[in-house]
Structure formats: C-alpha cells, structure tokens
Amino acid sequence: MLRGQVEAGRADLPGNPVQPGQIDGALRIDQRLGRIQHVAEPLGQRPGVRRAPVRRQSLRRQIFQRQSLRLAKRVHTDRQAGNGLASLNPRSEAALHDPFTLRGQSAAMEPASIPLFALADQRLAWLNQRQGLLSQNLANIDTPGFKPRDLMPFAQSLAQAEFTVTPVLTDPADLAGTEDGTAGSTVLSGEQAPDGNAVSLDQQLMRVADTDTQHELVTDLYTKYLAMFRTAIGR
C-alpha cells in the first residue's frame, strides 16, 4: 500500500479531514494474502487507543517515504531489466510495507523453497529409492552369490546432498565409468548361505517395515504442515 493510497482512503471518511503526513494504522490478518498486514485506520476511531505523539508519527512518515523510494527504485530497475512492472503486483508491493514478512520469504512461496517441505521432498526421494533397493534384495532371495544392499543412512546422504544412483558394472566387458558405482549404497554384511547368497528374509522385511513407517511419518508431517498453512490463510 502506498502512502498516497492511505491518505486517499482516509479522505473518504466523514469527519476525518486529511492531515498529510499523519499515518496511523493497525495490524490485520489479510485472509486473501494469508499474512499479517499493516492496514491504515482513521485516527481516533478506536476509543481505547491514544493518538500517537507527533514525533513518532513523523518517524513513521520517514519510514514510509524511504520505503516508497525503495519501491520506486525497484520499479526502475525492473524496467531497465525489461521485466515490465513486476514489482508493482500487490504482493511484492505489500511485502515492501510489511514489517512482519521475512526477507526472501514473500518472493517465492513455492512449497519446495520452504525448508521443511524441501526436507520432506528429499526424505521421500530417499525412501522411494530405498524401497526399490529392498525389493531388489528380496526378489533375489534365492539367487546364488547375491549380496543385499541398502542405502546409506538418510542423515549421511543428506550431508552429501546428492542421491544419484550411478551405473554399476555387470559384465567384465563393460567399460568402467568415471564415478564410483557403490557411492550411494552399501553392501550389507551378514550370514551367508552355502551358495553365497547373503539375503536374510527377516532382516530385509524389517527394513521394509521401517521404510513404510518412515514414509507414513513424512507424508503425515507434510499434510499437517500444509494444513497449518491452510489454517493461516483461513481456508
């Protein structure tokens, strides 16, 4: 909201002559935008609220002027960059005047840019991959010489921040890649059958159950967090 709009809005109210530079307001939850906004209110309408002293009002005025200048600069930069009037959409404009919005958060509200959603995203990817690996282990429960594999723990792979599965040599004639093929997963050690198979049915099923529980937890948390956002925007 621009200063001019605030004053223009006040001009319409009967019995409240416009006093340029005097800006008062209240914090209100804007349901459409889903966050707290500074909304101008006519002076003296709320009986319990005293009028702010003049010095403070002039300070607010300075702040508003500074913010308007920032907005104008941004529009100018956008025009130079050929973005048209991207800065003038109500969201970004409101963000400039809204002291309760964290910097950088208002610009991109996609779920993936919110840390918890991004983490859930990675966790789900990890769980999907693990499920694939475990199903491979269990399918090969009677294959001679088969060694079961599992992904490295999530915390560890999160530290590496990459879960790409690299190709593995299956034949001596295959050409070696440049990357270590066993980077993403580790071979599980354990008891081995006479034919060299090391898959333990109960151990693998336990891991499958563990993956299932974790998956349920992540999806539940994701849904709950999303519901929190819905509550905030009043839907």
Next chain:
Amino acid sequence: MDMDAALAISADGMQAQTTRLRVIAENLANQDTTGGAPGAAPYRRQTVTFGEQMDSTLGAETVDVQKIGSDPTPFPQRYDPSNPAANAQGYVQMPNVNSFVEVMDMREAERSYQANLGVMQTTRGMLTRTIEMLKTS
C-alpha cells in the same frame, strides 16, 4: 529407481518363485515315474537356478530363472521283478525325487513369494499415501 521399479522387481521375484513352484509340482507328480523299457532311465528330478538380471529399462537388477537343470544324484534302485522297467537282476531304477526335500522347497518358495508380495503391498501403500497428499484436507 522409483516406486514403479520396486513394483516391477517384486513382480519379477514372484514370477521366479512361481516357476520354482511349477518345477516342484512336476517333481512331486513324477516321483514314481519309472522308465517304460527294461533298464530305461526313470524321471530325473529338475532343479531351478535363479540369477540376477540387469533390466535396462528399469535400471535395476531383477531376478530371473536362469536355468532349469537336472539333479545329477544317482537313481535309487528297488527290487521289483514284475515291473516292466526291471533289469535282468529284477531291479528297477526309481526317480531321484525325495518328497520331503520337495515339500521343504515348496515351503521356502511360499515364504519367498510372501516376502515379495509384502514388499509389493508396502510399495503400493506408499504410493497411495503419496497420492493422498495431493488431496485437500
């Protein structure tokens, strides 16, 4: 690798165990099949060997029946002169099928099949839950 791959791998595992069960059924059905002529060889027990197989479309290793071989253990002999397959001394060569071994093998195949089915159900549950995240609460 994703959920589809997990489902496909489990399905391959179940397929392999089904082939194994089929071979066990053949062995058990033929546990008394002797040869037709004197001195002819009876039914020889069949064995299943599994092998891992790289599925290039899935990008994962699935399982496959690599070979249905035959059990090289010698045939037991039974004295039965009236049998048309009896040799000059009156002995008949019997199939090298041991029904206890077959039944145990069948149990194992059943357990492995169940394990693959369990993974498939779990994977399906995960898929359903992921889809349900899209639904508005």
